[in-house]
Amino acid sequence: MQEKKRLTREFFARDGIRVAKELLGKTLVHATPYGTARGILTEVESYMGETDKGSHAYGGRRTERTEPMYHQAGTSYVYLIYGMYHCMNIAVMSEGIPQAVLLRGLVPADAESEEVMRRLRLEELNMKQKRKNRELYTLKNYPASLDKHLSDGPGKLCIAMHISKADNDVDMVESPDFYLTEGIRVISSRIRIGKRIGIDYAEEAADYLWRFYL
DNA sequence: CGGCTGATCGTG
DNA sequence: ACGATCAGCCGA
Numbered sequence: 001m002q003e004k005k006r007l008t009r010e011f012f013a014r015d016g017i018r019v020a021k022e023l024l025g026k027t028l029v030h031a032t033p034y035g036t037a038r039g040i041l042t043e044v045e046s047y048m049g050e051t052d053k054g055s056h057a058y059g060g061r062r063t064e065r066t067e068p069m070y071h072q073a074g075t076s077y078v079y080l081i082y083g084m085y086h087c088m089n090i091a092v093m094s095e096g097i098p099q100a101v102l103l104r105g106l107v108p109a110d111a112e113s114e115e116v117m118r119r120l121r122l123e124e125l126n127m128k129q130k131r132k133n134r135e136l137y138t139l140k141n142y143p144a145s146l147d148k149h150l151s152d153g154p155g156k157l158c159i160a161m162h163i164s165k166a167d168n169d170v171d172m173v174e175s176p177d178f179y180l181t182e183g184i185r186v187i188s189s190r191i192r193i194g195k196r197i198g199i200d201y202a203e204e205a206a207d208y209l210w211r212f213y214l
Numbered sequence: 215c216g217g218c219t220g221a222t223c224g225t226g
Numbered sequence: 227a228c229g230a231t232c233a234g235c236c237g238a
Binding site for chain 1: 229230231232234
């Protein structure tokens with residue numbers, strides 16, 4: 001099968017709401033220890049920069065952590081959340097303007113990717129099993145919830161795609177092993193809209209309809 | 215399926 | 227101290 005066309009700098013160098021909507025259906029690609037994982041994006045959120053009370057960059061907060069959001073469009077922004085999960089964003093617009101799109105969900109693009117994701121998620125679950133001194137899962141015997149919720153949340157997406165802080169601040173337009181390509185055609189009437197998740201502290205911004213999903 | 219809770223640690 | 231969260235457990 002012929003490799004799909006990569007998304008360009010120009011694609012990312014636009015307003016965060018527009019880019020978020022257009023990212024639905026696109027393919028996220030990452031090389032992992034089990035092989036290349038490809039996922040079709042199904043859920044994203046826009047974080048609109050210094051004026052957005054839901055954004056880490058609210059009020060112009062520019063720290064070591066938020067720095068990648070200020071970099072050129074197409075830069076990854078990966079951070080640790082709740083001490084144990086990662087969240088993956090892509091900086092958009094332009095250098096110095098900290099808008100970003102949070103990747104919240106995807107589905108495997110092909111059977112090989114599905115197998116890669118299953119193994120990565122299983123490996124992560126087994127880390128916890130080990131800590132709790134419980135019996136490990138195997139490829140033949142693991143909870144059904146794993147396949148049912150393989151990559152339908154920002155933390156699960158990062159585990160399934162093997163994304164960690166090692167992948168922070170990467171230029172996804174140029175990187176050979178971490179990038180986006182064209183994916184499936186999305187009919188605009190199929191795009192659902194809702195409030196962003198998990199930002200109750202963001203006052204009126206918590207009600208903005210900046211979550212987009214299929 | 216919806217609601218609750220403990221886990222766990224880098225960041226500022 | 228606090229999260230742009232998740233799995234597991236409970237009751238319906």
